[in-house]
Amino acid sequence: MTLRLGLPSxxxxxxxxxDWFGDRGLALSRTGSDREYxxxxxxxxxQVVLLSASEVPRELAAGRIHLxxxxxxxxxxxxxxxxxxxxxxxxxxxxxxxxxxxVPKGWVDVETLDDLDAAAAAFRAAHGFRxxxxxxxHRLVREFLRxxxxxxxxxxxxxxxxxxxxxxxxxEAVADITSTGETLRANHLKLLSDGLIHRSQATLxxxxxxxxxxxxxxxxxxxxxxxxxxxxxxx
Amino acid sequence: MTTKADIRTEAARLFARFxxxxxxxxxxxxxxxxxxxxxxxxxxxxxxxxxxRDPLRGERMLRPDxxxxxxQMHMDSGAExxxxxxxxxxxxxxxxxxxxxxxxxxxxxxxxxxxxxVAADAEVFALFADVLAPLGLRAATGDLGVILAAVRxxxxxxxxxxxxxxxxxRPRRFRALLDRFGGGAPARxxxxxxxxxxxxxxxxxxxxxxxxxxxxxxxxxARLTAxxxxxxxxPIPEAEVAALEDILTLRDTSPAALxxxxxxxxxxxxxxxxxxxxxxxxxxLAARGIDVETLDFEASYGxxxxxxxxxxxxxxxAEARPDLPPVATGGRYxxxxxxxxxxxxxxxxxxxxxxxxxxxLAEGAR
Numbered sequence: 001m002t003l004r005l006g007l008p009s010x011x012x013x014x015x016x017x018x019d020w021f022g023d024r025g026l027a028l029s030r031t032g033s034d035r036e037y038x039x040x041x042x043x044x045x046x047q048v049v050l051l052s053a054s055e056v057p058r059e060l061a062a063g064r065i066h067l068x069x070x071x072x073x074x075x076x077x078x079x080x081x082x083x084x085x086x087x088x089x090x091x092x093x094x095x096x097x098x099x100x101x102x103v104p105k106g107w108v109d110v111e112t113l114d115d116l117d118a119a120a121a122a123f124r125a126a127h128g129f130r131x132x133x134x135x136x137x138h139r140l141v142r143e144f145l146r147x148x149x150x151x152x153x154x155x156x157x158x159x160x161x162x163x164x165x166x167x168x169x170x171x172e173a174v175a176d177i178t179s180t181g182e183t184l185r186a187n188h189l190k191l192l193s194d195g196l197i198h199r200s201q202a203t204l205x206x207x208x209x210x211x212x213x214x215x216x217x218x219x220x221x222x223x224x225x226x227x228x229x230x231x232x233x234x235x
Numbered sequence: 236m237t238t239k240a241d242i243r244t245e246a247a248r249l250f251a252r253f254x255x256x257x258x259x260x261x262x263x264x265x266x267x268x269x270x271x272x273x274x275x276x277x278x279x280x281x282x283x284x285x286x287x288r289d290p291l292r293g294e295r296m297l298r299p300d301x302x303x304x305x306x307q308m309h310m311d312s313g314a315e316x317x318x319x320x321x322x323x324x325x326x327x328x329x330x331x332x333x334x335x336x337x338x339x340x341x342x343x344x345x346x347x348x349x350x351x352x353v354a355a356d357a358e359v360f361a362l363f364a365d366v367l368a369p370l371g372l373r374a375a376t377g378d379l380g381v382i383l384a385a386v387r388x389x390x391x392x393x394x395x396x397x398x399x400x401x402x403x404x405r406p407r408r409f410r411a412l413l414d415r416f417g418g419g420a421p422a423r424x425x426x427x428x429x430x431x432x433x434x435x436x437x438x439x440x441x442x443x444x445x446x447x448x449x450x451x452x453x454x455x456x457a458r459l460t461a462x463x464x465x466x467x468x469x470p471i472p473e474a475e476v477a478a479l480e481d482i483l484t485l486r487d488t489s490p491a492a493l494x495x496x497x498x499x500x501x502x503x504x505x506x507x508x509x510x511x512x513x514x515x516x517x518x519x520l521a522a523r524g525i526d527v528e529t530l531d532f533e534a535s536y537g538x539x540x541x542x543x544x545x546x547x548x549x550x551x552x553a554e555a556r557p558d559l560p561p562v563a564t565g566g567r568y569x570x571x572x573x574x575x576x577x578x579x580x581x582x583x584x585x586x587x588x589x590x591x592x593x594x595x596l597a598e599g600a601r
Binding site for chain 1: 273274277278279281282330331332398401402405407408411423424427439440443444445446447448449450452454455457458459461462
C-alpha cells in the first residue's frame with residue numbers, strides 16, 4: 001500500500017510545488033520523458049500522481065489520492081462542506097490570489113456590501129430583474145453574500161474574461177480571482193472595501209475519505225516530520 | 236425501521252383525512268420552471284433546490300415545495316373559497332453533511348378564503364394539532380404580521396421602512412439596519428456626500444470613471460439622492476426602537492405574550508390591529524378546543540425560514556428528538572398570492588406534514 005500524493009501537472013504551480021517539497025528535504029523529480037506525466041518522491045511508500053490542479057479537489061473527495069496540492073479556492077468551491085472531506089495541512093506560501101467582489105468605478109455610491117445590497121434592491125425595482133454578478137465561484141460567492149445578508153442579486157456563470165462582462169452588459173458586477181487588481185482596474189472596476197471572499201494560496205490538503213491503512217498513516221507521519229508540518233488531532 | 240411503504244401508508248392516511256375535511260386533492264409537476272422560484276427566493280434557492288437543465292425549456296428545479304405551484308394553480312384557475320390538499324415528494328439539496336433527508340414526502344392542506352382569515356388560521360392549526368395529537372408534539376406559534384406592522388409604524392422615512400421590511404427575514408442585516416437607523420452606527424459616505432453637495436452628482440460620477448454596464452447614471456444619481464436624504468433623516472426615536480426590540484425578542488405563553496403586546500402598543504399604536512388579530516385568533520383556537528393558555532408564542536418565529544410567510548406561523552416539534560426537523564410547519568402567505576397572482580391576491584394559509592417523521596415517531600412510541 002502506498003500513499004498517493006496528487007500534484008499539479010504543469011506550469012509554475014508544479015515547479016513551485018516541487019521546490020517547496022525540495023526546500024524541505026523531500027526531493028521530487030520528473031521521471032520518464034519531458035512530456036510524460038510522471039514523477040517520483042524521495043520517500044518510502046509515497047507515489048506521486050500528476051494531475052490538473054482543478055481535478056485535485058474531486059480526487060481528494062473521492063479518496064483516490066491521500067494528499068493533494070491545489071488552490072484553497074478550488075477546494076472550497078468544489079467541495080460542499082469541505083472541512084468534512086479534507087484537512088488543510090499547510091499553506092505553501094505561493095499561488096496567492098484573492099476572490100473579490102468588484103463593481104464599476106463609476107458606482108461612487110457603492111463602497112461596501114451594505115451599499116451593494118441597497119443598490120441591488122433599487123436596481124431590481126428599476127430594471128425588473130435581479131442585479132447580476134458574473135463569476136465561476138458560485139458556491140463561495142453565494143455563501144459569502146448570504147452570510148452578509150445581501151439580497152436581490154443573481155449569479156451568472158462566467159468561465160473566463162469575467163472582468164469584461166460588465167462592459168458587455170451581461171452582468172452588473174463581478175466576483176473573480178485577482179492577484180494585483182490590474183485586470184480589474186483596466187476594466188474600470190473597483191473592489192468593495194469588505195468584498196474579500198477568500199484569500200487563496202496553493203495548499204497541501206489531506207483527503208479524509210481516502211483509505212488510511214497503517215502503511216499510509218506511517219508514510220504521512222514520516223512525510224510530515226520531514227516537511228515540518230503538523231497533523232490534525234483527528235488523524 | 237420505518238420503510239418507504241410505511242411512510243406512504245401514513246401519507247395516504249393524512250391525505251384521506253384532509254380530503255375528508257373537504258379539501259380538493261391537487262397535483263403539481265415535479266419539474267418546476269426555475270425562473271419563478273429564483274425570482275421569488277433569490278440565489279439562495281440554488282443551494283437548497285436541485286437545479287437541472289431541460290434541453291429545450293431551460294433551467295428547471297425539482298419541486299422544493301408545493302406551495303408555489305399550488306398558489307399558481309389557484310391564481311390561474313381556482314374558484315373561491317378553496318381548500319386543497321396534496322401528497323408527494325419534495326427535494327431539498329443538503330449543502331452540509333447531515334442526517335437530513337434530501338427527498339421526502341409532504342402532505343399539505345391549504346386554505347384560500349377571504350371571509351375570515353383568523354378563522355382560517357385557527358382551522359388549519361386545529362386540524363394539524365388534531366391529526367398530530369397522538370405524537371405529543373410541542374407546538375410553536377408566531378405572527379410575522381406584528382413585526383411587519385411595527386416596522387411600518389416607525390416614525391421614519393418610507394425608504395428606511397422599506398429597507399427594514401425587505402430584511403425582516405435576514406435577522407443579522409435587519410439588526411445592522413436598525414442600529415444604523417436608530418443612530419447607533421457611524422454616518423456613512425460623509426466625504427462623498429460633501430463632494431456631491433459641492434460639485435453636483437454628475438461631476439462626482441464623471442470623475443470616478445467611465446459609465447459601463449446597465450446600472451445607469453440615473454440609477455447612481457438616484458441612490459446619491461437617497462443617501463443625502465437619509466443623512467438628513469433624524470434617528471428613529473429610542474422608545475420606538477426599544478418597542479420593536481421588545482417585539483423581536485418576545486417569547487412567552489400566548490396569553491402573556493398578548494398582554495405584553497398590548498403594553499407595547501402604547502408606544503406603537505399602529506400595531507394594535509395586528510394584536511387584535513392575535514386575540515381573535517386565540518379565541519378562535521380556544522373555540523376549536525386548543526389549550527391556548529399554554530400555547531407558545533414567539534414573535535420572531537418563522538423569520539429564518541423561507542421568506543413567504545407574513546402572518547400567523549406555526550410548527551410542531553418532537554421535543555425528545557431535537558435532531559429531527561419539525562414534523563409539520565405552516566403559516567399565512569397573503570403576499571405570495573399577490574406576487575404570483577399578477578395583480579390579484581387572496582388571503583391564504585396552509586401547512587405541510589412530513590409523514591416520514593410521523594411514521595418514525597409513531598413507531599418509536601410503540
